[in-house]
Amino acid sequence: xxxxxxxxxxxxxxxxxxxxxxxxxxxxxxxxxxxxxxxxxxxxxxxxxxxxxxxxxxxxxxxxxxxxxxxxxxxxxxxxxxxxxxxxxxxxxxxxxxxxxxxxxxxxxxxxxxxxxxxxxxxxxxxxxxxxxxxxxxxxxxxxxxxxxxxxxxxxxxxxxxxxxxxxxxxxxxxxxxxxxxxxxxxxxxxxxxxxxxxxxxxxxxxxxxxxxxxxxxxxxxxxxxxxxxxxxxxxxxxxxxxxxxxxxxxxxxxxxxxxxxxxxxxxxxxxxxxxxxxxxxxxxxxxxxxxxxxxxxxxxxxxxxxxxxxxxxxxxxxxxxxxxxxxxxxxxxxxxxxxxxxxxxxxxxxxx
Amino acid sequence: xxxxxxxxxxxxxxxxxxxxxxxxxxxxxxxxxxxxxxxxxxxxxxxxxxxxxxxxxxxxxxxxxxxxxxxxxxxxxxxxxxxxxxxxxxxxxxxxxxxxxxxxxxxxxxxxxxxxxxxxxxxxxxxxxxxxxxxxxxxxxxxxxxxxxxxxxxxxxxxxxxxxxxxxxxxxxxxxxxxxxxxxxxxxxxxxxxxxxxxxxxxxxxxxxxxxxxxxxxxxxxxxxxxxxxxxxxxxxxxxxxxxxxxxxxxxxxxxxxxxxxxxxxxxxxxxxxxxxxxxxxxxxxxxxxxxxxxxxxxxxxxxxxxxxxxxxxxxxxxxxxxxxxxxxxxxxxxxxxxxxxxxxxxxxxxxx
DNA sequence: CTTGACATCCGAAACGTTTTGGATTATACT
DNA sequence: AGTATAATCCAAAACGTTTCGGATGTCAAG
Numbered sequence: 001x002x003x004x005x006x007x008x009x010x011x012x013x014x015x016x017x018x019x020x021x022x023x024x025x026x027x028x029x030x031x032x033x034x035x036x037x038x039x040x041x042x043x044x045x046x047x048x049x050x051x052x053x054x055x056x057x058x059x060x061x062x063x064x065x066x067x068x069x070x071x072x073x074x075x076x077x078x079x080x081x082x083x084x085x086x087x088x089x090x091x092x093x094x095x096x097x098x099x100x101x102x103x104x105x106x107x108x109x110x111x112x113x114x115x116x117x118x119x120x121x122x123x124x125x126x127x128x129x130x131x132x133x134x135x136x137x138x139x140x141x142x143x144x145x146x147x148x149x150x151x152x153x154x155x156x157x158x159x160x161x162x163x164x165x166x167x168x169x170x171x172x173x174x175x176x177x178x179x180x181x182x183x184x185x186x187x188x189x190x191x192x193x194x195x196x197x198x199x200x201x202x203x204x205x206x207x208x209x210x211x212x213x214x215x216x217x218x219x220x221x222x223x224x225x226x227x228x229x230x231x232x233x234x235x236x237x238x239x240x241x242x243x244x245x246x247x248x249x250x251x252x253x254x255x256x257x258x259x260x261x262x263x264x265x266x267x268x269x270x271x272x273x274x275x276x277x278x279x280x281x282x283x284x285x286x287x288x289x290x291x292x293x294x295x296x297x298x299x300x301x302x303x304x305x306x307x308x309x310x311x312x313x314x315x316x317x318x319x320x321x322x323x324x325x326x327x328x329x330x331x332x333x334x335x336x337x338x339x340x341x342x343x344x345x346x347x348x349x350x351x352x353x
Numbered sequence: 354x355x356x357x358x359x360x361x362x363x364x365x366x367x368x369x370x371x372x373x374x375x376x377x378x379x380x381x382x383x384x385x386x387x388x389x390x391x392x393x394x395x396x397x398x399x400x401x402x403x404x405x406x407x408x409x410x411x412x413x414x415x416x417x418x419x420x421x422x423x424x425x426x427x428x429x430x431x432x433x434x435x436x437x438x439x440x441x442x443x444x445x446x447x448x449x450x451x452x453x454x455x456x457x458x459x460x461x462x463x464x465x466x467x468x469x470x471x472x473x474x475x476x477x478x479x480x481x482x483x484x485x486x487x488x489x490x491x492x493x494x495x496x497x498x499x500x501x502x503x504x505x506x507x508x509x510x511x512x513x514x515x516x517x518x519x520x521x522x523x524x525x526x527x528x529x530x531x532x533x534x535x536x537x538x539x540x541x542x543x544x545x546x547x548x549x550x551x552x553x554x555x556x557x558x559x560x561x562x563x564x565x566x567x568x569x570x571x572x573x574x575x576x577x578x579x580x581x582x583x584x585x586x587x588x589x590x591x592x593x594x595x596x597x598x599x600x601x602x603x604x605x606x607x608x609x610x611x612x613x614x615x616x617x618x619x620x621x622x623x624x625x626x627x628x629x630x631x632x633x634x635x636x637x638x639x640x641x642x643x644x645x646x647x648x649x650x651x652x653x654x655x656x657x658x659x660x661x662x663x664x665x666x667x668x669x670x671x672x673x674x675x676x677x678x679x680x681x682x683x684x685x686x687x688x689x690x691x692x693x694x695x696x697x698x699x700x701x702x703x704x705x706x
Numbered sequence: 707c708t709t710g711a712c713a714t715c716c717g718a719a720a721c722g723t724t725t726t727g728g729a730t731t732a733t734a735c736t
Numbered sequence: 737a738g739t740a741t742a743a744t745c746c747a748a749a750a751c752g753t754t755t756c757g758g759a760t761g762t763c764a765a766g
Contacts, residue, residue, distance in 0.1 A: 028747075030724085030745075062484060065722035111463070112464075300655070383715075384716065421722070422720075422755085708765105
């Protein structure tokens with residue numbers, strides 16, 4: 001009877017290295033290395049022999065050693081700025097998908113770490129970037145005064161930012177025009193007849209918080225409605241945060257007839273809060289979001305939102321980063337995309353004036 | 354006037370290493386290394402001096418070098434078996450979130466790569482695992498005869514599988530009881546009065562495809578309805594695939610009164626297909642899924658499904674893997690979880706008999 | 707004065723690769 | 737024959753770290 005689980009006690013018993021092949025073929029380590037790398041200064045005969053022996057022995061280059069020597073890792077890093085221990089935010093998922101696939105296309109690996117913003121946020125960056133584990137880093141969800149940008153600029157590691165920061169330095173970024181986005185979205189609700197439009201903003205250290213808020217404000221002022229700060233509350237970008245913020249807004253008298261959230265996740269939270277109060281989203285109170293995450297489409301009712309091409313942005317920043325790493329020139333160092341209004345049922349019907 | 358963008362021409366000009374500190378303090382590289390590592394055989398005075406100088410110079414250990422020497426990377430790997438170039442499947446996102454957060458908790462990094470199943474799938478595994486870039490690997494979406502499991506067992510790298518395979522070997526895994534799951538779900542629809550229940554199965558090389566299918570079959574046979582293979586089609590687990598499969602099922606005469614899909618994404622596709630045909634999901638045709646992805650909750654109508662705790666599974670397999678890497682004993686080497694029936698509106702009302 | 711114990715330090719090897727700068731031999735050209 | 741040229745090969749250094757096996761000096765005990 002065959003005993004099937006005599007687990008290998010020897011972990012990775014004897015790993016085959018260049019030296020193994022050298023000894024097997026009688027050539028030097030140098031020649032083996034150069035043969036496998038395809039240099040022209042090794043005879044065709046020997047190259048063949050070496051390649052065959054390597055294959056036969058199941059040789060796999062030790063990437064760590066190669067990285068150490070070449071000072072190059074073929075890896076891009078991404079440190080998710082996550083507060084709670086979960087990063088299953090659909091926004092990040094989508095972004096991650098774009099980044100990951102683009103990296104794979106360029107035969108780069110992706111190293112992911114998480115680190116909450118805060119005093120020791122830079123620790124993670126120092127460990128990954130300063131430790132030379134990656135050739136470049138992606139920075140997402142840029143903040144007003146972003147220490148990560150400062151740090152990376154200081155140590156001179158290639159990086160690309162999703163979002164913008166209020167710094168004097170120049171750095172490559174991709175961003176979506178949030179000011180315009182919220183202007184368009186707010187106008188949409190105004191056009192439907194709404195006059196009391198609540199807004200759930202984002203934490204003020206995030207750059208996009210200001211931009212989106214001022215788009216909202218401009219739309220109101222241009223329409224002669226005027227900005228009322230009582231209609232603005234701040235949420236933490238989560239679904240739960242959106243629900244809480246909505247409760248505050250709904251406690252106003254008279255209550256807003258429409259609520260816009262700075263991102264879709266909070267808007268979904270708004271819809272939950274409405275339901276809990278016995279109100280029907282899109283009928284009793286109109287709801288709008290920002291992002292265009294997949295969930296927005298399948299919510300009930302489907303959510304009116306400003307779509308930003310998150311997946312494509314992920315691809316793009318990754319591609320830009322890889323170009324930078326390779327020392328190529330970036331045709332566009334600063335990309336500002338336009339979000340697109342997607343009208344769905346959460347907007348509700350025009351209301352009588 | 355200050356010119357703000359004199360970009361650093363020197364990439365990572367002169368990196369400070371142990372040697373730098375050694376020269377600065379007058380001690381040897383050995384002592385510096387041991388001082389920073391907190392060994393007891395270095396005097397308190399010198400340790401302090403060295404630590405201070407290191408801090409002042411902004412020393413960051415080169416992780417690659419450390420990895421090479423220690424033969425340990427503190428990294429777990431995950432290779433996503435993705436066909437299309439996108440992995441924004443909510444199932445993977447959720448799983449990834451669980452894995453990533455658990456890894457972060459244990460101060461491990463996560464290396465992600467993508468590779469479509471197929472003849473050169475193992476290439477990616479050889480590169481990552483054979484190249485000693487990670488201390489262990491996670492295998493997700495196990496297949497009947499899974500070459501990945503065979504390979505990793507062969508080279509003796511620690512790994513944990515999500516799902517099961519039909520192999521003789523013993524290996525650590527976490528899985529969800531799909532047979533039971535589909536039995537419960539099918540019974541649920543039968544209980545509502547359905548007699549013609551279509552089933553959209555998964556690609557047959559995936560182990561769970563068989564298990565879920567046989568759960569469906571057993572429920573039908575136990576209820577005296579009998580298994581009709583014309584009611585079973587195979588989908589590719591995507592939304593689009595689900596929609597196509599649904600079209601085939603709806604072309605039957607008489608058409609099924611309920612359709613169950615092997616995963617939520619396809620079930621969402623079924624609902625789309627129904628709508629396109631002018632049928633109302635949950636009313637004209639009942640729909641059921643499997644997974645419990647967030648989208649299922651916000652679909653309209655919300656989707657009846659067998660929930661599996663994807664996020665927690667991600668955490669768990671990651672934790673098991675890290676235990677294995679550290680040579681710890683696994684209390685449970687084989688974990689089989691029970692999925693939970695979540696009844697939502699896509700089930701529809703009981704139908705008259 | 708010798709011995710042993712202890713505290714503190716360090717040289718050198720090792721991890722597996724790539725690259726530099728020749729060395730050796732054969733071939734072709736004056 | 738002598739010399740340039742090309743074709744092959746390789747020893748050694750380098751990447752930055754950790755660790756092995758002492759080395760050195762001090763001090764207390766015998």
